[in-house]
Amino acid sequence: MTKSLDTARRRLLAKMISELSWEEVLHPEEGNAFQLLLASTRVYRFQATRRIWDNLDIEPESLSVDTGETPCPLRFVVDAREELDMTPDTEAMFLRELSNTLRQDIELKRLFGGLDAQALIALPPRTLHAALEGHPKAVANKGRLGWGTADVAAYAPEYKEPMQLFWLAADQTLLRSGKSRNICENDLLGDVFGTDQRDALRQEAQQAGATDAHVLLPVHPWQWYNHLEQFFVAEIAQHRLIPLGQHGPKFVATPSLRTLTPVSGGPYEVKLSLGILNTSAWRGMPGKYIEHGGALSDWLSDIVRADPLLTGRVIVLREALGHWAAHPTLSDCPDAPYRHHEMLGAIWRENADAKTSPNQKAVLAAALFHQGACGTPLAQAYANAAGLSIAVWLEALFKVTVVPLWHMLCRYGVGFIAHGQNITVILENHIPVGMALKDFQGDLDLVDQDFPEMKNLDPDIRALLPRKPPAYIIHDIQTAHFVTVLRFLSMALTRTGQIEESRFYDILRDVLLDYKTSHLELAERHNMFDLFEQTMPKVCINKVRLAIGYGDSGERPLPARGTDLVNPLANNGHLQGAIDGELLSAGR
Incomplete structure (x- = not known):
């Protein structure tokens, strides 16, 4: 465990120094070795190669700190407090995100660290994707704030744990909806469940009080138990949302966390609102595109089908069906932080595995x-x-x-x-x-x-x-x-x-x-x-989090701009x- 911890800490610290130097937050001095002299008087040294995009490719094993301690990304945040220039509350939350990321880096090493590249490419894509390390630019790329370790074990992609979707019968008057042409919602649900299970769930919904004005709506099970059951209390009491429990085939999480793919294969994945903070944004679902997602997918598909260069090269994974619900009271608070407006939504999207040949x-x-x-x-x-x-x-x-x-x-x-x-x-x-x-x-x-x-x-x-x-x-x-x-x-x-x-x-x-x-x-x-062109803009994502902190806002954070790249x-x-x-x- 000690070796795994040391390896993971060095790799995460190397990434942190590399990306924050690239974003011009840190300024290492270059010599026989790189040297980072911090205002705290701590000195970090390492070997690195400057790559073509002006980023430092750091050798994790070469990292050292003048105290003689084993280099640690959490301690580095404290040592580099003046350079990172965070408020105390931002610093604390950033440390939590980093610590969560470090834990999952160790877990990924435990779960997949023994597989060489040949073994990895032999895996089914769904399993291979579970082994991926996350956003390459985001330093704290597995922060997943809002999940505890039991949630991570149940719902994070690296554990490949199958889950059943939680289903609601939702009054259509609550929803904004859209679909691709030639999509019949009943047929789509038949493809997801099988016709017998679909009909059984519809019958159960009717017995629970659903009418023809209700549609079957999936939600992430974690989202139901941690947000929706309390947030939509009036709508549940009024039978505008009728909880039906977990049903149907098993799904597993993909690296995006909120997109789930069917374990046994199938024509559709499902993207669901998820009220956690990860890689700079809350993973809910905005409603403004829902009604037009299917039509936009159809237009893109038509382009590809008619264009000689694109047809045969490009597959558009159409958004076949989408539903989104606004909270009836909160919708009258348009300036509320965006995450509160994105609690309940689902998009059925074509599954890439089902669109390819055997x-x-x-x-x-x-x-x-x-x-x-x-x-x-x-x-x-x-x-x-x-x-x-x-x-x-x-x-x-x-x-x-x-x-x-x-x-x-x-x-x-x-x-x-x-x-x-x-x-x-x-x-x-x-x-x-x-x-x-x-x-x-x-x-x-x-x-x-x-x-x-x-x-x-x-x-x-x-x-x-x-x-x-x-x-x-x-x-x-x-x-x-x-x-x-x-x-x-x-x-x-x-x-x-x-x-x-x-x-x-x-x-x-x-x-x-x-x-x-x-x-x-x-x-x-x-x-x-x-x-x-000779230069292009440099877009920075980590320094934005350091600057704005973790407070709620009405819009998703926008990247910052650095010195132009060659x-x-x-x-x-x-x-x-x-x-x-x-x-x-x-x-x-």
Whole structure:
């Protein structure tokens, strides 16, 4: 246990110093070794390599502190109190989040630490995803404030504990609802339960007082027992919400915690409100997108189906059915903190496993930079299993992920916040052949211009979605995908000697330029959404928590901005000259 604790503490501290230095909260001095002199007079030393995104890749075993004590991330917070500049209450809560994270890091090591990369890629995706370590940028990425250890053991993904959903019969007058076209709610529930169990539950609801005005609504069992049963007391007493207990097939949590996937397989996952704080935000569900989620999914599916570049490469995981309930009294308090407005909601979303063929696997992009006990990143393990060099494997990956993301932005003005849990890579014989997109409730933006290609999108949805100018919406790719996914993938592959980071981004640049030259009709849009500028913004998430603390607010916290990054995709002159020549010859 002592060795596990020491390893986990060193790894978490290395991540903390790395990310907080990258966010310009800490300023280590560089020499033969890096040295961090704190205002408290404590001195931390370590070995590190500065990577292509200007982030420090720290060797955890090299960490030392001048006191001679074993380095500890909790003690570091106290030692760096002046640099972190938190109020006392924020510092205490941050320490709790860190401690929770440290405990689960130790647990992940216990549960999965003996598996090498080859063993991990052989696991079913659901089990592999349970082994993942969480948000790569967030320092306290498993804080899960609101859960005790019994809750974590019952509901956290790493334990893979099956759970039954808690069901309510909900009066439709309480709800805002939406669905995809051609979706029949009764048929969907039949797919989830089986027709006999669905009908039995409906009969039970009727015996409990439900009428034709009630619909069957799932909630997370923890949410019911810890929030909803007390919060909606009047609605329960009035039979507007009728509790039916836990029923139906078993589900397990995915890394996002509030999205549950069926243990025995099935066409749908379910995303549920969850009143805990994790990675900077309360994990409830906003209601403003619910009525239009299905229609938006349908529009995106139509785009993919009709576009030669996207069809066959991209799967849209449609939001088939959604319900959300406002608390009747609290809805008259619009300025109340957002978490109180997001207590009760459910979205049935298509399951990636059910949308792929039997010889394919649907793997979260966040899994690609995960390392097995052997130290090998899973991307390299997949390339080895496919019999490909990592360079060829990465080229395939970029063609079916980054190219479609950029194409959808350039042609349709749609930006996906493409972090490692929103992007699922479809592997066939271990080779990337496509990707699945999900989570359009707040993680999708439109450019602030009405492109002709948007004409089939409902004007109400257009007005509802965030509209961003080109210079901002491009960050949905740069920040959410390049910096939050590829930064960690390139670092892991370079650290283990698989490929140099410069070569990694040369491959990405070449793939994007090949796409650009083959779609000259979009030249103006490619320039509008330029991925090749010399610099790009740095977006910081940890320093925001340090600054704003844990007090309730009416809106989710927004990231802060740091010093601009040097873009590793910045155009080489000869490559850009070749493109310009092709554009001139095309008369554009």
